[in-house]
Amino acid sequence: MSPTREAALVARWREVLSCYSDLSCALERDLQERHGIGMSDFEVLDLLMSADHGKVRMQELGERVYLSQSALSRSVARLEKRDLVTRQMCDQDRRALFVRVTDEGRALHARACPTHRELLERRLGG
Template sequence: MSEPRWLDATQQLHWRAYVDGSIRLNEIMDRDLKTRHGLSTSEYEILVRLSEAPDRRLRMAELAAHASQSRSRLSHTCSRLESKGLVKRDDCPNDKRGVYAHLTDEGFAVLERAARDHVETVRSFFVDVVEPDDLAAIGRAFTAVLKRIDRTR
C-alpha cells in the first residue's frame, strides 16, 4: 500500500477555506431561499435548469445530470415541486419509459421572484467579495474539477 500524498500546509489551508466557505455559503443560500420563497437550493436549481431548457422541460434523466442529483433524489424533489404546482411531470410520447419534467407558469413566476433575491445573496457573499482575477481563477478551477469528475463517471 503506497503512502498517501498528504497536503502541504498551504494546500491544507486553502482546502479547508474552500470546504468551510462553500458549506457556509450553501447554508446561507439555502436559508435565504427557504425563508423568502419556500424553496431549497436543490429545488431552486431544478427550476433554473428547467427555465433554461427548450419549452421549459427536460427528461428526468437529463435533469438529474444537469442538477447534480441522483435520479431517486430528483424524483423526490420533483414530487415536492409538483405538490406546490411549480413542476408538472408528463410521460414521454415516443418512449414509454421516459418522463419529462416541465416548469409550470406558476413555477416560472416563483423562480423569477426567487432569482432576484438569490442573485443578491450570491453577489453579496461571493461575487462582490472575490477579486475579478480570483473569480476567473475559481471558474477555471471548477471547470477543471468538473471535467475530472465527468471523466470518472
C-alpha cells in the same frame, strides 16, 4: 506528491468545502424564509428555466444537478405537489420522463431568482 503540496491541496479542499457550506446554508435560509422554497428545489427550477421550453428529460436533469437520483426524485415530487412542475411521459420513448416548469413555477422562480443571485453576488462576486 510532496508533503507541502499535499498540505496545500488539503487546505484548498477545506476552503472549498467551507465556502460551499456557508453559501448553501445562507441560500437555504434566505430562499426558504423569503420564498418558501429550498435551495435544491430552486436549483431544479433554475435549470428548468434555462432549458428549451422549460422542459428537460429527468435523466438529463439528473446529469446537470448536484443531487443524487433519489434526492432529485424527491425534489421533483415536492415541486409537483406545489404545482410548480409537471411530469410527462415521452411519446417516442415510454421509458423517458420529462419535467416541465408550470406558470406557477415560473412566477416563483421570477420572485426567488433575485434573492439567489444577490446572495451569490455578495458571497462570490469580485
